[in-house]
Amino acid sequence: MKKIIIMLMALLPMAAMAQNAKFGHIDTQSIMQSMPEFIKARGELEAEQKQYENELQEMQKELQAKAEKYEKEKATMNATMQQSTEQSLQEMYTKIQQAYQDNQQKIQKASQEKLQPISTKLQNAIKAVGKAGNYVYIMDISAGIPYISETLSKDISSDVKAELNKMK
Template structure:
């Protein structure tokens, strides 16, 4: 009887410390969401608009630079300096537009994607709490190895939770 009690006491801590681990491919889940696809299309559409504007500016700069190269020899010093200043100003405007567009795209991405990321994180948390998981690892974050036998793939559970959150 004492041996049985001793064995139960020895193995009881092991049972109480058994931990559940899960893994999910959050990137794949997010990319399958209709709101993500819509947001990505909006961001890409705006990026194309900005790219077209930059191409137009670049074309204008090239035309004026070519015109300057052709007529430079016949210009007086004042006209040459004025034209060079105009070209420099156009180039600076082009560079500023590039920076402004990059910032605008980043801001748009954050505005469109943050609610989706938050929703996904909440779904993962809910699955973790409901399933009693100690840790749910994200496969898309580049984790080198996750044991399929010691960790459960909860991707389907997260997708189901996301459908509940709609």
């Protein structure tokens, strides 16, 4: 009997603590998309991507013009000239493909470089709000969580936005 009473006394604080546990939820994507530094980075990335697209379009136009010229003059060319022109066209096509792949890698690298500090800043703000509010867990609803109880979990988006404003 004495052991049961001791065990209940030991479990009682844990049960009380579980009832007072605070849970929060947040939509990190919507907060990030409203951050001025994210908007600026997205604009820079879009401009860079547009520049790469324009360069590729110019290369494709040049290839198309040379291919059309080749088709018109093909009948009057000797075999050596045809082979040389076809090889040149193939090299241009390969160069365009390589440029496309290189541009994709550049955009991906630039995206990581520009967005990582923003993501880190947001995570730090979430951690600060979590610590200050004594939250046990903060769930990111943009991660596709199917259900969050509005009565048991608090939306801390405004708290995180306020913390982000302090970090400027």
